[in-house]
Amino acid sequence: METTMMHLPMTVQMIMDHGRNVFPDSRVGTFDGDSMVYTSYAEIADNAARLAAALQSLGIVPGDRVATFSWNNTAHMEAYLGIPSMGAIMHTVNIRLSAEHIAYIINHAENRVVLLDASLLDVFSPVLPLLKTVEHILLIGEGELITDIPTQDYRQLLAANKPLQDWPELDETSAAAVCYTSGTTGNPKGVVYSHRTTFVHSLASRGVDTFGICESDRILLLPAMFHANAWGMPYSGWFSGSDFTLPGPHLQPEGIKRMIALEKPTVTATVPTILGDLLRADSADLDMTCFRSIICGGSSVAPAMIDAARERWGVPVLQGWGMTETSPLCTVSHPPRDFTGADETQWRTKSGRPVAGMQVRVIDEEGNPLPHDGETVGELQLRGPWVTGGYHKGDSPDSVSDDGWLRTGDVGHIDQRHFVQLTDRTKDVIKSGGEWISSVELEDIIAGHPNVQQAAVVATADERWQERPLVIVVAEEGIDAQQLREYLKDKVARFWIPEYWSFTDDIPKTSVGKLDKKRLRDMNESGALKVEVIR
Amino acid sequence: METTMMHLPMTVQMIMDHGRNVFPDSRVGTFDGDSMVYTSYAEIADNAARLAAALQSLGIVPGDRVATFSWNNTAHMEAYLGIPSMGAIMHTVNIRLSAEHIAYIINHAENRVVLLDASLLDVFSPVLPLLKTVEHILLIGEGELITDIPTQDYRQLLAANKPLQDWPELDETSAAAVCYTSGTTGNPKGVVYSHRTTFVHSLASRGVDTFGICESDRILLLPAMFHANAWGMPYSGWFSGSDFTLPGPHLQPEGIKRMIALEKPTVTATVPTILGDLLRADSADLDMTCFRSIICGGSSVAPAMIDAARERWGVPVLQGWGMTETSPLCTVSHPPRDFTGADETQWRTKSGRPVAGMQVRVIDEEGNPLPHDGETVGELQLRGPWVTGGYHKGDSPDSVSDDGWLRTGDVGHIDQRHFVQLTDRTKDVIKSGGEWISSVELEDIIAGHPNVQQAAVVATADERWQERPLVIVVAEEGIDAQQLREYLKDKVARFWIPEYWSFTDDIPKTSVGKLDKKRLRDMNESGALKVEVIR
Incomplete structure (x- = not known):
């Protein structure tokens, strides 16, 4: 007995069409640093269709790679819809990588076109001489580019093209987008999403017990559209008809506060650092009660922050685990239904x-x-x-x-x-005399000390135990290792309490804002850290 | 550039595993007419695995068809999970069809095994002599069956089998289940769902803007599991860890009221008739405030009922359009976010x-x-x-x-x-002098008259206009056609007002509770209706 069901490929086209047809009046707002610039779904879909036609006019055919190098903004949303829907493959380039790594991934993915945000000209200029495959640059916004690569103005090119009407029929297992890992070790590696995986991930994300993205949502899209698909929210939101607030480059606490005041978002996703900034902000000019949920990922959220968000704002923090390799949703931390308030x-x-x-x-x-x-x-x-x-x-x-x-x-x-x-992380865990010590747990507990701003823990070589934890810590003046060791005494097993301590003013971060433990380990090995040992 | 994503087939196995692994303590309750009998997800998954092993022991292999003939109950849930997961195809037989049609579809689908609910022995007995392919009957509950077909007790057979451990690897486009249309015209026709379509439909159903099925839901599953997959809720609920209340044969208003009192469901899906019963029930012993939503489908819901549910209970009615052919979800009637209360x-x-x-x-x-x-x-x-x-x-x-x-x-x-x-419906629309008159709209408006219980409208031959609407109506004594024509005057276009009226005590329904218009047309043509004509 064969199935009688039609085989309709599940594609980004379907997501694009659904948003355009069902929610033409929903809107995407991009923040200009002061106020919002709004574009309707109908207009964005029209622009996505013009972009597709423009890329065809440049010779782009299904299977070709088109890069974006951009903050979260309207043009980036057009790229998310138009590029995969025409059968090309969108490569969202991480603007925070080194120039060498940026050039490496653009060459590795053999990008023929780059959509370049003019506000990132300075970052992109050193990349230009290293590019081997790029034939066209479409510049979004005002700016001058010194390069032999033919460059056109993005908006002018779109205006000169009629919206594409005949979209190609796509195989759902064909590639829709590629995103490279942030490459803390070795070269970045490319994850190539298919239309099918993007579609199914978007459906899953809309579940009540997942992110619950829906039409009444106003999404403050803080996660970068150049990293792990911004948690999939550009697609799940568009599929649902949600309004978007896109921050552009304005990711400092002041900008975020202004967007919250202007747009009263219902949901956002962010990293614990930003949540901490908001919790430290003056509450007089920050009304957070508009949020139904704040999704937090990237690294673990301290219990004190979760408590504070609930007590001060009445907003639940929803922790999630995800990665580039998983589109990115893996797990979300909704309490089970039998939980008690306590x-x-x-x-x-x-x-x-x-x-x-x-x-x-x-x-x-x-x-x-x-x-x-x-x-x-x-x-x-x-x-x-x-x-x-x-x-x-x-x-x-x-x-x-x-x-x-x-x-x-x-x-x-x-x-x-x-x-x-x-x-x-597998490579960060500290193997001390046959027992495992979690660097992350130690960091969380130490960072929970009222006078500590940041803490990172990496393994350091130890004659007796093979490895022992080394704490790199940013703390207020007057705080010393002995005090912090005391503080840890009733909080962790005795053998977890570190002997190696390094006080510093700043801890290096990776391109996506995580503690750069590889660099810390290198610094430790080369003697660049001042380490005191207390037994 | 090829996608790097793994191709993991999307199957009912995944749904089964997710419910078992993540929500082992969620529960399915079956109503025995007085109280609830509970089974945990862990136990149901165990039984599903025993059922799979039992069917293997009877010679069932992937691709074989296994029928269910049952009310909504725990065993039916076990079948929903176990039969497709072992690669066999579950055929949910509509118990409300005629014996001839039941035999026709079991033979047409070449079912080798039937899971038979003992409370339906009387309904199934006339079918037995007509069966051509059934080799085994598994009887659920107490009862005696007079047949040459080998019959075993379902629970004993499960107890005698160890839970299946090695589930087969399935192709996602292979058939998971078959359901026949209710066949108001001609023989019923089989729709064969695949694992893929069931999986994706279940994900979609969990969206906030769809049914929003989630872990905190307690689902009162009134839609029949033998018809259009009970709106897909057995799967979307299990996937979400919802609790289920299964009514068994107890679908009368008294039973439904008792289940609501016992279980305080958060959501149900039903037909307008049942919603009307509940609205007419004495509110003193019926607390409906537990519901977050009442999904209504099958036929259109009168605005007065939607108003009453909101005003009396504070419960939104969510109208949906679906059919066997669409798994069944097509559309749902969430108001747009810019709606005003009015x-x-x-x-x-x-x-x-x-x-x-x-x-x-x-x-x-x-x-x-x-x-x-x-x-x-x-x-x-x-x-x-x-x-x-x-x-x-x-x-x-x-x-x-x-x-x-x-x-x-x-x-x-x-x-x-x-x-x-x-x-x-295409075949019910009335073509009057080149204009179309909607039989459904007329029915809704006439049924909205305070002294009318039911109304059906079909086309009747008319010399001048080719077709004119004939109203078959169940009304309180004293109500006549002239009064109802008056009532319609400011509600429909003048040419819609019917001249043909037939007052009766009852209107025939189809096997799934819809107005049986085919039968009404036949009765009209054969002169079995007493029709008065008022011009």
């Missing part, structure tokens, strides 16, 4: 349960599955309809297990209801 | 906007697309990832347009924001 924060500090369709397991060093007991720590591995099974051009072939699960490089445990708790 | 009911009486992923168009009699202006009426056609492209064994090949859209047989219009309004 334990709410405890649930919200977890990494969460798998989104419907995602599967997660925990594995020991020999590749054997470990029990889901909420304690046993091992490497976390994932499978699902929107998970990568490798990297472009076969990079890092060992990133997937023999039986087809993605090795996340994250370490943690899973409980009987599949609540996942990340405890560390 | 026009809420107006939006809720519409058939709704397409669910994310569904596409709808309106077509004239020559097959040309009509404008989306909220006025121009034509045939509605659909496309989407969970829509059928035909019927089992090639029945009714003209059900799909040349360019691949499903002909719904429904007539209506679409507005600029894709709000669909059904006005009639």
